[in-house]
Amino acid sequence: MRLVIPTVAFAAGLLARATSVSSQTFASNDPVIQRIWVEGKDKSQLYPLAQALLDSIGPRLTGSTEQEQANDWALAFYRKLGIPVRTEQYGTWMVWRRGIAHIDLSAPRIRPLDGMLSTWSPGTNGTVEGPVVLFPKIDSTAAFEAWLPQVRGKFLLLSFPWPSCRPDTNWQEFATPESFERMRKDRADAFDAWYTGRLRKSGLRGPALVRRLAEAGALGIVTSLVPPPGPQGWGVHKISTTIAERIPEVGLGCEDYGLVFRLAENNQGPILRVNADAEFTGEVPVSNVIAELRGTEKPNEYVVLSAHFDSWDPASGATDNGSGTVVMMEALRILKAVYPNPKRTILATHWSGEEQGLNGSGAFAADHPEVVSGLQILLNQDGGTGRVVKISMQGFTGAGTFFRRWLSQMPSEISRQISLVDPGTQNRGTDNFSFTCHGAPAFELGSVGWDYETYTWHTNRDSFDKLVFDDLKSNASIVAMLAYLAAEDPLRVPREPRITPTEARTGRPAPWPACIPPARSWAQSRP
Template sequence: MNKKLLLPTLLLFTSSVVFAQNNQVIDGIVKEANENSQLEKLAHELLDVVGPRLVGSPQMKQANDWAVKKYSDWGISAKNEKWGEWRGWQRGVTHIDLISPRVRSLEGTQLAWSPSTNGKAINAEAIILPEITDSVSFQKWLPAVKGKLVLISMNQLSGRPEKNWEEFATKDLFEKYKKEKAEAAKAWAAGIAKTGLNAKNLALAIENAGAAGIIINNWSQGFGVDKIFGANTTKIPTLDLSVEDYGLVYRLAKYGSKPTLKIESESKELGVVPTFNTIAEIKGKEKPNEYVMLSAHFDSWDGASGATDNGSGTIMMMEALRVLKKFYPNPKRTILVGHWGSEEQGLNGSRAFVEDHPEVVNNLQALFNQDNGTGRVVNLSGQGYAKAKDFLTRWLAKVPDTIKNQIKTNFPGAPGGGGSDFASFVAVGAPGFSLSSTSWDYGTYTWHTNRDSYDKLVFDEIRSNVILAAILVYMACEDPEKTSTERSTDLGVNERTGKPNTWPVQTKANRKGGL
């Protein structure tokens, strides 16, 4: 054979082999994710059996250990890596009953880190805040809370979502309702401001005045759904009642029926406990000191089971790594999965990882994070990196059209300053990207709510995301080029402030919280 013809022939043969290998891996990923999915089983074990994963709770540690065992069963190395300490607290059973002027079991729960009722029931009258004219009048009223359960939230004009009003009311009635709702909220906020206290200090003032407990309603503007966060009190229980039952008790108190409630809330203080990230790894064969990461926070609030925030992201990343292990067991670069602790209190687990692992941060090919519900990924931003379009577009090209064509890209985009754990990496100039999903009414119905449970997961959408994430990781590992971290000189304008976007500043992890 002519030597001049030999080299192009060999190059053509080599590229054909690589192309065939690429297609074989990608076809395997797609087939496995669709036909042998483990998502439902993973979701059941994590969400139904372990349950919610409040930082500092025994269930958080149980989840960490469960993930390490699950990875081990798949032949994947994983470990729990301590990053800090937190106030340990264990939720117990909550019973809230109206016992006068009639009997009704009420829907509600104690807030996270709420003190218990110390093994006995509280039987007390429920009262509401009076109209506050100034801080002096508030202080004069304050002794009236002694021995009482105090309702400190606004009573909603309607428990129907605005969508419901918009669909069924006349246009004039809908506009009237919106106006009255806005005016009521403004008046309530003004009344609270006249106490001279913010929400936290208001709760503490009532507690210090001898109240038996505090009752709130943090309605999420949807049927049957409340936001469930943490308590501000340290000696008496704080409980959230559903919008319907809060309104019932509020009206009974307002119109002089002197409602009496019986409350039992069991919880345990566990002192200071260690907190962990769970890190899984498939070691790279050619460039083991370069890294491609999957990322999802592991912790949750505990109003329900933390299904879409962020159980969906957790099982997506676990399943993606399981599939990669099966069809791409010898990656060129090292693949890591970070399951982060205490994202809900300020990205603490991922911020600690960034601080503790410069060897990963400085050699990061890419990180892909998912944390906004169960929906299919529909947005991908370049996070302000000048050349992100080059490599992300190259990697996306191998994703099936049915998935890829739904994704809107934005290059170079603006760097995320918070919101989820990718921002911990972006803040130090490492290429972290958010796989942003379609809503499924996430903000209203499942984000930090008492309805964020297994039944809200849409598994076909998560399967689509598994395929996307696995292929992006595979392509990032195989890419002969190292990604660029050059920052764009044009980061756009902040819509809220009207000022040019700037690169976010690194924030240190809170390594000892809740105390």
């Protein structure tokens, strides 16, 4: 019996692998492409990678202890596979620790409020309680200065209160057309009156305004966690860096911000009780993680797999960008298993500081001109959890020929879903821009939406359960196949000619976008 069981298992394994390959329509008989498909489909490590990263380590705010833990975890993963890997420091950043926060309405009735401390905000240093006031109706800087003493010992409401927390899609479905249009007009008028008729009359904006409020003795500012253009989905908070430096910035969800605002507006005596723990512990080194399969024939030419490792911290940073992170890790794992000796060097790069302005990738590009000049392609993913369906050529007019040739050699089950935007225009919002601005061929892998911008991008809902593993498996195989084909291609992807959109003002092509110098320290990033 002991002799028969391994034989049956071996035969079953062969059958399973044969089924995995034969069930796909391959456009070529390339054995590496076939092995990539089988490895990605039958031996995927995406689920355990994502679970460990997102549930155990959690969000990876730049400079945080969790980001350092994530770096160590990634290093251990690659080293276990025998893949050379390193961290590269590009600067320093402030360590900010978010603690537990309690935000309560204590008058005119008692109610716990849905909210959180804004990221990098000072804490309250214990429980602080005080009344709430609105930003005043003023007509000049002098009027603002005359009003300022009234804010002492109070929380100031700084954001516009959305009159309805229903998404517009809900209004469109159920309201009459007349009611929907009236709501939109009333909202737009009220929004303009709040910002143009109140805040801007102070003569101060952003951190400068909040510094003046702090000097006047305000307990803190209260903002809405639903920024313009207003509610896009149910129960979603958007988070970003605070504009407060000396006093706490407390963010409230749409409904509770509106509640507190209406109470203050109608002189019904709202009082907030806030205990929000946070700690700054100084600047620490921040680093990118770089894993490498060294090229055997053209080691100074590069195929780069790119995703940012950092995230915001109200949830787990799952779709932004834990999904891209684990896809690139899985793609390099697959390549190590089936294509360990590539012709060109393949790098898997996990960037820090993307959310603060592409700082990690921008610093790497500035520090490694040899990678920029030797870049065959860079493949970046930073668009959620969906399967890849679109690749823009970013204005490189000769790149489409290469991608069409590579896609033609991949299983039609995945290649037929991908459309090329050729020549396309530059995407400046994520890490591939750190390379395209240098004129290097770097591409963003556009994904199926899965309501990414509405529900998980920079939100409190960006958690492990939002990942779609069938799509992530497809993406890891696509990345591995494209990396293999780009590494093998005898030709370089051309950088010229390049095109840019026509400027409406001049009627001429816009100049190629300039690179943005990366901020290499917290102090350097402050206004």
